[in-house]
Amino acid sequence: MGKIKNFLWRGILFFIVFLIALALLFIINVKVETWTILMIIITGFLSITIDTDNSSNKKLHKSLKIVSRALFASFSVYILLSMFIFVDNVIPEGNSLPEEPSVPELSPVFSSKSIGYEEETVSFSYNQLPTQILDDIFPISLNIFSHQESELEKVLLLKEYIKEDIDSRIGSEADIEFTILNSSNEWIQYTEEANKIKINNEDCIEDYLRRIVLRESAYDIGKTRDLCLIIATDYYDLGKAYAKQNDKEVAMDNYIKAIKYYKDSFNMKTEKGQYKYDSREIFYILGEIYHSIGNLCDDSNCQYGYYMSLAYYQLSFGKETNKINPYIYSGMVDLKTARLMDNKSSYYFLLDAENSFLIALYCSPKAITRRNINKHLAEVYQRLITYINNYGQPNGMQNVSDYKSKRELVINELESEELSKMLPSNN
Numbered sequence: 001m002g003k004i005k006n007f008l009w010r011g012i013l014f015f016i017v018f019l020i021a022l023a024l025l026f027i028i029n030v031k032v033e034t035w036t037i038l039m040i041i042i043t044g045f046l047s048i049t050i051d052t053d054n055s056s057n058k059k060l061h062k063s064l065k066i067v068s069r070a071l072f073a074s075f076s077v078y079i080l081l082s083m084f085i086f087v088d089n090v091i092p093e094g095n096s097l098p099e100e101p102s103v104p105e106l107s108p109v110f111s112s113k114s115i116g117y118e119e120e121t122v123s124f125s126y127n128q129l130p131t132q133i134l135d136d137i138f139p140i141s142l143n144i145f146s147h148q149e150s151e152l153e154k155v156l157l158l159k160e161y162i163k164e165d166i167d168s169r170i171g172s173e174a175d176i177e178f179t180i181l182n183s184s185n186e187w188i189q190y191t192e193e194a195n196k197i198k199i200n201n202e203d204c205i206e207d208y209l210r211r212i213v214l215r216e217s218a219y220d221i222g223k224t225r226d227l228c229l230i231i232a233t234d235y236y237d238l239g240k241a242y243a244k245q246n247d248k249e250v251a252m253d254n255y256i257k258a259i260k261y262y263k264d265s266f267n268m269k270t271e272k273g274q275y276k277y278d279s280r281e282i283f284y285i286l287g288e289i290y291h292s293i294g295n296l297c298d299d300s301n302c303q304y305g306y307y308m309s310l311a312y313y314q315l316s317f318g319k320e321t322n323k324i325n326p327y328i329y330s331g332m333v334d335l336k337t338a339r340l341m342d343n344k345s346s347y348y349f350l351l352d353a354e355n356s357f358l359i360a361l362y363c364s365p366k367a368i369t370r371r372n373i374n375k376h377l378a379e380v381y382q383r384l385i386t387y388i389n390n391y392g393q394p395n396g397m398q399n400v401s402d403y404k405s406k407r408e409l410v411i412n413e414l415e416s417e418e419l420s421k422m423l424p425s426n427n
Contacts, residue, residue, distance in 0.1 A: 158311035159314060159315060162283075166279070169266040170266055174268065175224055175269075191218045194211045194218070197211040205245075208241065209238070212238070215231050219231060225268040229262070229282075235258035235261060236255065239252070240292065243295075255289050255292060262285060262289075280317075280326075283315040284313065284316035287316060288309075290306070291306070291313075293308075294306040294333070306333050310352075314326075314330060324363045324369075327359045330356045331356035331357040331380075334352045334353035335349070337349045354384075357376055360373055361373045374410040375414065377410045381407035385407070
């Protein structure tokens, strides 16, 4: 009876520890294969339940216990390492494919709202903007940009400029220490009053404006990188609020201010500093802002906004498997640009979109995200098939049958998901 009781307690203890570990993996969003979990259960259970003291064959049981513990430790280490596994098939710095962008209409077949990005539906022409504002938005003149030989060269040109610009900024200004600012009652008053203003509704433009005024007043007294990033975020949110109200010019003005503050944050960045945002995260946010700017426009220059967005998204690519948004949105901008072009130069963007979506699909454990990525991939493959039928098969592209097979795979996955929803419940 004592042996059975001891066995049960060991089993219960292991089960509790296993559930806690499983919950942590779910919270951290670590993708672990089913067989690994099964091996953890089997080896862990054996390692604590094999009794070497009260057995007739102690040597055999002791050997089994050592082996099971060694395997349990190995699989545990494997799971820990999987938290830090890098994505191997990251898009290279400069794709070897030429040319690019997209559809007769701006409206996408599948809305990006379905994976969390809320697009502005208003339109705006860059021609309405004065030259100075254009220079603030686009570092390279539209004339130079439009005369690049290929669409790939345009994106590479923008990426190179951005990297040079950021490198020249880093460390150009001092990030004032909070210990110094804490002695300024005025600075403290402004920041505390701003922090009291909570935005419960994203349409509360007046609250955004009051908060920005207070924070910029504090920023004039003492510049810190954290405050610079907070103001940048406020301007970005305010721009989205104006865009939602179809106030295009004011939305654009706020996007421009957000870009300025995000870029200025690099002035106070040092290699040793520990900050809330790292460079990749800021690049990703800037990619979002230029994506929004591209959505505001209704003339051919909106492609420049999308190209800037692509450049920033691609600079934000990391090797962390849990940060898939840059790949999803880069693929979306590629696809949107391909729709706008809808010509012989569009295939670079289609291939780039496929690459980004496949990386995101590989890394995403969520069914709803995978479903919407598959919808975008289905469109990409259909456009690649149409492209080859219209213009032939350039270097770097697979043939029509390959893309048909790929499209069938994603369509079958989508259809199986829809079919599973229609099946009767067992309850």
